[in-house]
Amino acid sequence: MPIFEYKCADCGKEFEELVFNRDECPPCPECKSEKTEKLMSACKFKTGGGAPDMGDYGAAPAPAASSSSGCAGCSGGDCSSCGS
Template sequence: MPIYEFKCADCGKVFEELVFNRDECPSCPECKSTGTEKLISACKFKNGGSSDSRDMGAPAPSAPSSGGGCSGCSGGNCSSCG
C-alpha cells in the first residue's frame, strides 16, 4: 500500500498518507480542508546491494579516504562509525 505526500492548498501543511486508491486526496490533518493535492516525491533507490539509499539526481558521496569503515558497514559514514 503506497504512502503519498500531499499538500494542503489552504494552510500549506505537507503530510504523508497511506491511500488505497491512487486518485484519492485525503483531507488535511491540520485544518481538515479537502483542498489537498498529491505531491511528486523524490525517488529513493538501492544500488548494487549497497545499503546506501539517496535521492535520485543527488551527487554520490565521496568515498572515505581511509578506505574502510566500522564493522557494521563499509561506507565509513554511518552513525556507529563516529
C-alpha cells in the same frame, strides 16, 4: 503499500498519507480541509544482495590505490589518503 505526499491549499501543511486509491486526496490533518493536492516525490530504493554500498546518490566507491604507485597526492604510496 503506497505512501504519497500531499499539500493543503488552505493552510499549506505538507503531509504523508497511506492510500490505496491513487486518485484519492485525503483531507488535511491540520485544518481538515478537502483542498489537498498530491506532490511529486523523489523515488528512493535500496539495492540488496552483494551490490557494493552506493551511498545516498548511487555513486560507486572509488577504487583503492595500489601501494606501488601511490595516489595522485603523494605519488609515492606513503600518505594518509592512499593508506599505504
